[in-house]
Amino acid sequence: MNKQIPSSDSINTTCPYCGVGCGIEVKVDAKAQKLADIKVKVLGDKTHPANFGKLCVKGSAAGETLSFDGRMLAPQFKGKTVSWSSALNTVAEKFTQVIAEHGPDAVAFYVSGQFLTEDYYVANKLMKGFIGSANIDTNSRLCMASAVVGYKRAFGVDAVPCSYEDLELADLVVIVGSNTAWAHPIIYQRIAAAKKQRPSMKIVVVDPRQTATCDIADLHLAIAPGSDANLFNGLLASLGQNEALDEAFINNHTEGFKEAFSHAQILQGDIHRVAKECGLEVTQLQTFYRWVREHQKMVTLYSQGVNQSSSGVDKSNAIINVHLATGRIGQVGMGPFSITGQPNAMGGREVGGLANQLAAHMDFSNSEDIHRVARFWKAANMAQSNGLKAVDMFNAVATGKIKAIWIMNTNPVVSMPNANFVRQALQRCEMVVVSDCMQHTDTTEVADVLLPALTWGEIDGTVTNSERTISRQRAFMAGPENARADWWMLCEVAKRMGFVDAFDYQNVAQIFREHAALSGYQNNGTRDFDISGLARLSDEQYQQLTPMQWPVNVENPLGTKRLFSDGKFFTPSGKARCIAITPQAPRYKTDAQFPFVLNTGRYRDQWHSMTRTGKTAKLMAHRDEMQVEIHPHDAAEKGVVDGQLLCLQGKTGDYRLIARAQVSAKQRRGELFVPMHWNRQFASAGNVDALIPAVVDGLSGQPEFKHAVVNVQPFKSAWQGVIFSRQALKLEGIAYWNKVSGKDFSRYEIAMEQGKEALSLHELQAHLPTLFGAQNPSSEWLSYLDANQQQLRMAQLVDGQLQAVAFIALESHTLDRNWLGSLFAEPLAAQQRRFLLAGRNSGAKETGPTVCSCFGVGLNTIIEAIVSQQLSSAEQIGQALKAGTNCGSCVPELTEIIAQQQAKIKELTSA
Template sequence: MNARVSNTITSEKICHTTCPYCGVGCGVEVTVNETTDGKKALSKLEGNRQHPANFGQLCVKGSNLLETNDLSNRLLHPSIDGKRASWPDAYQHIADKLSTIIKEHGPDAVAFYVSGQLLTEDYYVVNKLAKGYLGTANVDTNSRLCMSSAVSAYKRAFGEDIVPCDYQDLENTDLLVLIGSNAAWTHPILFQRMEKAKKLNPSMKIVHVDPRANATTSLADLHLAIKPGSDAYLFNGLLAYIADNNALDNSFIETHTDGFNDALACATLSVEEVAQLCDVPIDNIRTFYSLFVSSPRAISFYSMGINQSNSGVDKANSIINCHLASGKIGKEGSGPFSITGQPNAMGGREVGGLANMLAAHMDIENPKHREKVKNYWQSPTIATNGGLKAVDLFDAIENGKVKAVWIMATNPLVSMPNRNKIERALAKAELVVVSDVVEKNDTLAFADVKLPATAWSEKDGTVTNSERRVSRQQGLLIPPGEAKHDWQIISEFAQTMGFNEGFNFSHPSEVYAEHAGLSGHDNHDERYFNISAHQHISKHQYNTLRPFRWPLTGDDTKDNARVFSDGKFYTDNGRAKFMPILPRLPEQATSDAFPFVLNTGRLRDQWHTMTRTGKAGKLTQHIAESCLYINANDADALGVIEGEAVYLSSQVSEAPQICLPVKIDNKLREKTCFAPIHWNQTFASSASIARLFTDARDPLSGQPELKHAAIQITKVPALTHIQVIQSKLDALDLTHHFDHWQKIVRDDVDCIRALMTQEKVTANSLINKIVCDYSALDCQVFSRITDDLSVVVLTKDDIVKTVIVLSNTVIEIEQDWLAQQVYKQLDDVDLGTLLRGIPDESFTLGRQVCSCFNVREKTIVEAISNGCSSVSALGDALQCGTNCGSCKSELAELVQTHTTDIPIKLVPTLTATVADREDVV
């Protein structure tokens, strides 16, 4: 909910900051009001039209930031063992514990697990403390789960973690290949730029490589629904095709690269073999390959579908190989473009946020780099070996090698694979410290010390987006309670440990200036990352810093966009490296016991573990609950219909730990299913799918294989289906009555969907238990109980407080209609209709598609049948798609489906051949 202004406004100021969600790094403009009592409140939010990442556009999540900014579930005070403590006492408690552990077991018995949600200044101070003062490299981050394979691939090919593309390249290319990315939902502002580019340049072609047809596929000319995990075969085949069809850039290869012959020797696949290995029609493979070689410019835009793999580094290098071989790199509209998942994953990489890195893009295994960093910091020590990567870190906690862990701004119980192991590890640790903004989440349940950190509207520092653009995230509000900035917490703790000289920062500008200075320290153009132009930045200059792209050195003021245009790379000899790739299939292979492949990902309106987005009722209506998306043929074989629940199990998680309702999706391959990542024990009893994934990971990057789990699916013997809609003001926790449940938070009511499975529960017996809970509220009960459908209405002072629906089959009464009955005066309710569960016709309009204007599917379909044959026409008629634009891909899909009565186009009609090009080398 918005922070409300309760006193007279004395001043109004517009502040520029950044969105805290994905790696696009959108600029945000916020109106801050100050009142007569000196308090500040945020009254308006919109996109910053001057910011080069988004030019004023915001997706539905960014547009609703103010709706998630209230203090509900905020952690406001430090605590030790569940008891409130002062900051000095908390620091001293941690210092005493860590000092004892380090004395008895060495510094590597201590670890930090941090987050791409941190600002660069926060990240920098943590790494300085751990690696330069405590002497441990055990600092890893949830970016390990997101970008580490892309980082390793860039370093192998280019010598440094350098993303060689920018957002304008997406608009100035001839061929855009989207690989393992549902950009329409995960990076919607970039997707809208792609849509606009295609409208302005109809000859531009888009290929979508993904096992699952999704919202992004609606923009594609060609969809390659490859077999899960077969990406490296596809791109090894492309490399061979480039060589076989006279499309090599021989001059570039000979002058600027090494290792081509070895890479080509591993890429001997024919088009026919690729089609078989990827399980894609051969004509589709030929079309893609022909498009790539015939297009003067090509962008390969890849994301978690590539990175989250046991061979993610090799997959990324197989893509990079194709760009090096064809010379499609270092020029406008061309290059391998890895897109970041989190808002500051790249900023974290700049300051050494991964366990195998030092700050300023230096390597921990390089003695000269270690000496440079130690000298610059004037630190008492420096870590000499790479630390433990995320999966290995929690292994080490479980086996007792690591005794203490400090977790910052992340929820590893929900995001890490093999949740059961993470639970065992944290339960065994001698000390678990958690710095977070929330009072309760899955990980905080294991914390010995809880420290309140600042949230988006209070945090003050910088972030770096996916195109290497640094932007300011401004502190808009005074931190509530006793919350402190993460850089401030670590700095004050370091001084408690006796490290006074290195951590006497009083403002984030001082941290940033030191970070900038290190980037240029003894850097004789050996590292591309360099922002030393800011090493003497003043507080005023920092507060007014405009977005810029690195590198930025000396007196440079230009926006440094183009990388590798001179053919210079940052390897030992300045030449890019081809990598020989031997494709590997996923480690979590299917079997007779576990015959289904589980794919995972984000939804359009939710973010990570829903700490913010779960608060906004508008963001929970597009997709209200976690589901298992499955092909209709598979559902038939399992004997389940849409809405019925299934148990999911794997070799590391037996049923019934995961229980999800089924959603039919015929765009999925058979034996392949999909579930979202967001749900956790705050919002559901049995939907944390991290339990299903093993520790399978890439041997180089350590990134877990989170796109491919082998699972078993069995039908749940659901005996009673329950819906509860209750007033948020009087909401009681009823979840202990149910075997499985999911909670949907709306603006004024809480909704629960639940199942009873273990025993036959009569409607009367369950209703009696629930009514008993409400007895203290002195509620009046109205009910209609039948064998098929029972409805109970609880009122207090003649106002409806709760509606409960029970059925022994899948009968879902429209939630919007039920929610509207709550808070009504009893005289204004048609009690007979309500008890029969018969909603008004206006409420049976299907799922919400447009969150901004609450436009539902049936309304859209009716408009299409009445002649709205385009997204723009639907916008004119219904407003849908005219605000944030996040729903435009779904609108396009509905238009295509309901104007042709056929599914989305998956087989291309376009053709392209090498002969189309006159400039083939």
């Protein structure tokens, strides 16, 4: 493994975050004397077709997440450091023993959409081809499995037909179940730029919540959760009623249309009925349906709001039906476009990383496909049928059917539904192997064997983005000395299990060539996924590979922008299938015990379980504490005020989530929204997926993360507080704590619950020095206790340098947290010391909560500029403060702030 500090040349790679797959140019500062000191400059790759040089704030800050802090630095077994040889032998021996005693279905792999394609390929080959089980599934099951099945039902294959440029060339873009502005910011910026250039372009957002994406919407359809299929069934019926169908396309290129249309006409043919089912006004539906009739160039962009449902496949097919019925597919500016959440969810689909797939878009339902893959791999022990999908897999772990599991590059104890059940299942499993780059995650806590993995910046391979573009992810620095690539670990275990010849790869280029060759093996145009044109790349050509959209073969040597332009599909008849859809309501209904619908999703600057984004203060600044969004009327009925701590409980058991209330009219009444990112590393009780029952779509196995039912109660605190500390704190016995990473410190928002043996302020005063590390003999202590006001404030200094400071009171403090955090950068000046326990710098202006993460611009600064300079647009704010001029992710919030200030001015004027 190369451990040399790299040169300062620019290296082109791809972003490690969402499925947009943005190109990144990395410039490495080679002046560092050791690897841990390497600094990099991250820029957008202007030549990459996904982003053309633009990056969101997560991508822009990727270089700030490269430190080795918190990294897993050595293989471990039962908590003790071991050699790589010992760890690999342990894994291979245990898997071999379990297979010999219980058969191949007693073992499993659970992998990740953040894998590189080459890692994915080797894992799939080992499990399905040589272990002989299909028990390999992926966290992509949680984000796009329903879209996969929807495409396969309609087209015969799992194929996204569109390109990103279709979103710019469409006259109507319908965004369904996606807060694109936060989840896929660069795609949002491309759509926003297209609309600015062509104001006649129409944008419709279909989402129960009013999200940042609605900033560019001409129409927001705040539908009732789960009613997407009703909406699109109604649209199909309306198109027929208004003679807006493409009869020629239907007759020549589809089958099943009559049944699908008849079904829609019977169930949702009455617009008044559809409006009631969807919780919309009839006039809103009329406008939407009219715009669809008037704009032939239409793209429907859909994501988790459609997929993460107990009827996600049907919702997907209801959307596709509309495109097939109007011939809006395979042409410029048209198509049903499922956008993925993870950087290589598509690559995982290509290699067969799902339990119900074979490699290269082949399928267990076709016996010849099984034999074909076995012949190509020379696999005598080829799996013959589907394996266990994610939820079923962990159920099998719980029952003991699966006795050994290897979890790679993912954190299922956080991300799976009914997450506490998954934790308990893994704790009972005979052998849990976890390969990860981080030492401490909720999942590594329950592992027997830990294997340190390389991560972004250190790994080499390919990824495929949501528009089928294959891009190179290139290493530009060495990782920790004992960390290894995932494909290498898999190959070494495979060799130790006796499969030496099949896994004797020397580099990732060799793996990629085999993957590409399999895609073209006995294909002859019968399968959509074909990159056989890349099967003969030399190692050097692989290193220089530029982004390319598949298929890439003899017929399309430079790649393919759109699929199905010729009206031919991969079904036995060659025609696309229209599917009759009967909309299904979500599994659970609200009742007196659980009166609220819970929806989950992403925050703008965070990624998954924050193992990477949680390391940088810039990305923690925008939303630094978990919040429960609740409608003002619901808050009033519950006696809840903004910023108050709330407790949520659901049908999954005793787990109680604690988070702060964010009162927002952007929520529908009776509905709550909670972000998905928090976990035991960042909060005491913040894992929202522990509240999500393991209800899945019967066809795709994808869980219903968008609709659980919960109750809400105020959290009754004995006292609340804020602690800033240079060292990590162990807060046992504190019911609520939330950790935020700063540059030189961590900040903890804390609360002690009433009736839970809460310490008094005098007891806290005695306890805090121990918590802070009072054993340091040079510590100087500043302390203030006001028994009447029930306030305690303490600070620890060493040689004039702030080590920790705490503010405790009956309720949360109004403090200048940004100023307090800045005091850790250097020894305290006399004035800073004077105002330290006041919690704010006298006379200084507070910047307020961060709005623009790229330039660190706070809310108060923006409001002051709007008022003093009479700013009236996001562009003017950008000119004055730079906010919104880099990645643009904060532009919707800037627009909202302006609107709020204008409303206040109008109210004052009218008064």
